[in-house]
Amino acid sequence: MKRPLVYGIHAVEALIKRNCEQVDEICVYGESRNRRLKGLIAECQRVGLSIRRVERSHLDTLSGGERHQDVVVLLNSTAAEKLPLEQWLDSLNIPPFVLILDGVEDPHNLGAALRSADAAGVQAVIIPNDRSAQLTGVVRRVASGAAEALPLYRVKNLVRTIKLLKQRGIWVIGAAEEGEESLYSVDLDGPLAVVLGSEGRGLRRLTREQCDRLINIPMAGSVSSLNVSVAAGIILYEAVRQRNHLE
Numbered sequence: 001m002k003r004p005l006v007y008g009i010h011a012v013e014a015l016i017k018r019n020c021e022q023v024d025e026i027c028v029y030g031e032s033r034n035r036r037l038k039g040l041i042a043e044c045q046r047v048g049l050s051i052r053r054v055e056r057s058h059l060d061t062l063s064g065g066e067r068h069q070d071v072v073v074l075l076n077s078t079a080a081e082k083l084p085l086e087q088w089l090d091s092l093n094i095p096p097f098v099l100i101l102d103g104v105e106d107p108h109n110l111g112a113a114l115r116s117a118d119a120a121g122v123q124a125v126i127i128p129n130d131r132s133a134q135l136t137g138v139v140r141r142v143a144s145g146a147a148e149a150l151p152l153y154r155v156k157n158l159v160r161t162i163k164l165l166k167q168r169g170i171w172v173i174g175a176a177e178e179g180e181e182s183l184y185s186v187d188l189d190g191p192l193a194v195v196l197g198s199e200g201r202g203l204r205r206l207t208r209e210q211c212d213r214l215i216n217i218p219m220a221g222s223v224s225s226l227n228v229s230v231a232a233g234i235i236l237y238e239a240v241r242q243r244n245h246l247e
Contacts, residue, residue: 004075005137006148007059007068009036014145015073016040020047022075022148029056029070037070066138085153085161088124089168095191096170097243099236100126102158102207103198104228107133111142112229113196118146120236125150128158131198162210165193174211175235176203177225183215188239196228196235 006015015022026044028037030053041051062072083091099117104110110133117125133139134154140147155161162172173186174195195211197203208214217226217234226234 004135005062005072006075006140007063007066007072007137008141008144009034009040009069009071010144011140011148012071012073013040013043015148016043016047016049018145019148020049023049023073024076025052025074026050027052027054027059027062027072027074029059030054032070034070040071063137066141068141072137083151085124085126085155086164088151088153089165092123095243096124096165096168096193097122097191097239098124098126098165098170098193099232100158100162100172100193100195101132101228101232102195102203103128103131103201104196105131105133106199107136107138108142109133109199109227109229111139111144111147112227113232114139114143114146114150114152116229116233116236118143118150120233120240122150122236124153126153126155126158126161126193129154129156159206159210162193162195162207166210166212172210172212173235174203174208174214175217175231176208176214177216179214179216181213181215183217183235183238186213186215188242189245190243192239192243194232194235194239196232199228 006012026049028051044051059068059072099122101113135152166172170191170193172193
């Protein structure tokens with residue numbers, strides 16, 4: 001099984017700040033002159049993490065040719081450990097705020113959606129095991145630290161998971177072009193799960209049928225749809241506005 005990786009200075013900085021216990025090995029290019037990387041190395045040493053200096057070609061191999069900014073972190077087994085979803089729901093002492101991504105296959109879109117979710121205060125993200133990008137190094141880099149901060153639950157049966165959320169009193173709102181209600185006319189306060197579909201197909205039929213309501217984002221221009229990560233940001237921040245009772 002391929003070991004999980006984090007690469008890119010911003011993502012590694014977030015990992016060291018929030019979950020340094022997940023670090024197994026830190027590899028850096030030995031001759032890098034990047035000031036931010038030097039600062040990151042100093043922080044790693046300050047918290048007692050050892051650094052392995054390697055050739056850039058080794059980092060290229062580890063990252064699969066992706067842009068790594070001269071640093072790659074190999075994670076240990078604790079990186080996959082988190083409370084089971086039901087226990088996590090039971091542990092919350094505030095109304096749940098969850099993002100569900102139904103079949104987002106582009107890793108850059110998944111990473112960007114995670115970044116928006118973390119910025120908006122979402123407490124967890126749920127994705128299906130099948131027909132979805134997984135938590136790769138690319139996703140972590142694009143997420144810029146959000147992947148290390150947010151619990152990401154991969155579930156075998158998304159419909160069953162949505163039913164579980166509804167049984168716990170969580171209002172499930174799906175975003176779809178055919179949604180009959182505007183985002184700005186729906187109450188998004190209280191326990192909430194926002195569901196977004198894939199880049200091309202949107203929400204799958206069974207997922208759509210489980211949503212309590214379907215909403216649309218009003219569009220004023222000539223385009224008919226938005227990138228899924230952009231749509232996530234718009235909807236989540238409208239929820240933030242309502243949940244914080246802002247004008």
